[in-house]
Amino acid sequence: MIAPATGPKRILVIEDNPDLAYGLRNNLEIEGYEVEVAKDGTRGLSRARTANPDLVVLDLMLPGMDGFRVLRALREDGHGMPVLILTARGEEADKVRGLRLGADDYVTKPFGVLELLARIEALLRRVVAPKKNGGPPRSSATSKYSRRRGRCYATARRSP
Amino acid sequence: MTRFRVRRGAVVAVLLVLAFGVAVALAVQAYQTAGDHRAQADRVLRDYARLAAARVAIRTATDMYYAVKSPLKALQLAHETAPHHATPKPRDLHFDVMEHEFSIAPYIRFTFRMDLTTKDLQTSGEQVPAPVRTWLIDTLPVHTRTVYDTSWHMGTVLGQPGGDRRYVAYTVLRDRDGVLRTALGFEANPTALTPLIVQATDTQKFALLPRPLTGGVGYDSMGSIIITDSYGVDVYRSAVQYTSPFTARDTIGTDMGALFAHATLRAEVADQLIIGGLPKSRLPLILSLLGLTAALIGTALFQLRRESQLTRLRTDFISGVSHELRTPLAQIRMFSETLTLGRVRSEEERRRSLAIIDQEARRLTHLVENLLHFSRSERQTAHIAPEPTALAPLVQEVIDGFAPLAAARGVTLAASVPEDLVVPADPGAVRQMLLNLLDNAVKYGPASQEVRIGATLENGVARLWVADRGPGIPRADRERVWERFWRLERDRDSSVAGSGIGLAVVRELADLHHGRAWIDDGGPDASGTRVVIELPA
Secondary structure, three states, X not given: OOOOOOXXXXXXXXXXXXXXXXXXXXXXXXXXXXXXXXXXXXXXXXXXXXXOOOEEEEXXXXXXXXXXXXXXXXXXXXXXXXXXXXXXXXXXXXXXXXXXXXXOEEXXXXXXXXXXXXXXXXXXXXXXXHHHHOOOOOEEEEEEEEXXXXXXXXXXXXXX | OHHHHHHHHHHHHHHHHHHHHHXXXXXXXXXXXXXXXXXXXXXXXXXXXXXXXXXXXXXXXXHHHXXXXXXXXXXXXXXXXXXXXOOOOHHHOOOOOOOOOOOOHHHEEEEEEEEOXXXXXXXXXXXXXXXXXXXXXXXXXHHHHHOOEOOOOEEEEEEOHHHOOEEEEEEEEEXXXXXXXXXXXXXXXXXXXXXXXXXXXXXXXXXXXXXXXXXXXXXXXXXXXXXXXXXXXXXXXXXXXXXXXXXXXXXXXXXXXXXXXXXXXXXXXXXXXXXXXXXXXXXXXXXHHXXXXXXXXXXXXHHHHHHHXXXXXXXXXHHHHHHHHHHHHHHHHHHHHHHHOOOOOOXXXXXXXXXXXXXXXXXXXXXXXXXXXXXXXHOOOOOOOOEEEEHHHHHHHHHHHHHHHHHOOOOEEEXXXXXXXXXXXXXXXXXXXXXXXXXXXXXXXXXXXXXXXXXXXXXXXXXXXXEOOOOOOOHHHOOHHXXXXXXXXXXHXXXXXXXXXXXXXXXXXXXXXXXXXXXXXXXXXXXXXXXXXXXXX
């Protein structure tokens, strides 16, 4: 279940646009990650379940099963790896929904490559940190959305 | 946003229903008021008719009184002068008649004196038949007791003993004891009544209704009169007879021969008799108001539904367009940054990155072209410049440009267009239409399919078609998909970004060429969607 601390971090990219997936793979590989690409939601979910990557980059509009459903299924299974939503849907409602479903970050297209890489790195760092305390390196992200204030709070919390 | 729209729609719907309710209530009220008004007007007119009948009765009675008063006075005078002589013969009966009064003298047939106690009857003048004598002897004592008006000192009787019509007028003298004892009178031909009434109701002097009620209505056209006797015989009928519901009867008086006066108001005059005229039925007006209200409400609800539909479609369109723009932009930005930062590991990666940038820039161009055309057609400023265009090279050019985009989904393009096919068309418009159709075919069809492009020339029209192997378009939706912003239900929330204007642009461009565009199954061997553009050649 736990990625070996010594090996390269493994990232699953669930993205149906092959060109974008190609660019993401190249950039992530240059950073030293091990990258796997899934072309649709169903395949993405099964790969996330079996390969248990360290991080998932998830598009929302996917053929078959959409990103929200993939995310929910993952969280319901108890998979706690960080999930970064990368999507062209920029509406606040989508962001809120994604974060409430348990996403750890939300990046809208078009995006800056360096920013995306930095966010991925930050997410991975946060997961590794609790390891020093001997706890499992899993994070369960929950978020609270305050309707009254119209703000969204995302908190990463150690799972029990 | 949606909730607000729904609430606003509900509010408008409630308001419309209320408006309709108020209209119905108003209509009912107006209808009732009109009914009440009409009933009241009817009542008033019937009262007027009763008044008219009463006026005729009084007038007739008065004239009869004056007509018989003078001869009776003369008889009384003769009797007082010579109580034991026979009553004067009619021709010897002298009395004064005013110039304008009716004179009954020519109609008097005999005079008489009768002792009411002994029933001794003496007559002078024409021979009196036995039945008439008997009738007089039987009638007078009873009449004197029951009907005779002691204040007017006279009584008149209209009778027909044995079918012989007789009109009798008499007065009674008291004896020393004050008992009504001696009847003095005369008999006249009842035909006298007709000229009497004619003169009495002469419209020069007499009006059915008093002047303040009638306004400017001429007396002669106000209504009609009938006078009948107690045997049902018409004694008099006015020259013109009207029929209307406003008719009434009054008694002229049992002491005046028991005649009846019937007055009928002319229906056309009724209008002028009521202040403000007779109320017209407002039912048609009210019904049309109701119908109009209902139609307005229907239209409003339809518009409301349409508006909310359009708002939703527009919202979808904007998010669709922004999504469609973001995707190529994301790739252009990512690959250009990748290249700028030197994050390429091989020449092959570098070349492919550049190719993707180029391809996505083209996609953006095409998208912007579509939007531009769309906005031009929204403002109705779209136009085309047709020129003889060879389709084969144009199709090939489009395929060459589109192939990389298709290849990204593993889609291959196959074209079969006759080399010599030339149509008068705007090459830019044809290119735009083809690109839209190819884009749809690749977007909505399966990966790795073959998209076919074909063209034919038949009967002076060129047909250009694009067929895919996708899920096809349900027959029910084959017209709607041409509407702007309209997208198939199954695509709205799918991964496929779309703005819903592609086919609308195709149809508009086809229309500008005076052509047509439609969707069919693509022939018996094909599955999927085939879109056909027909252009006049």
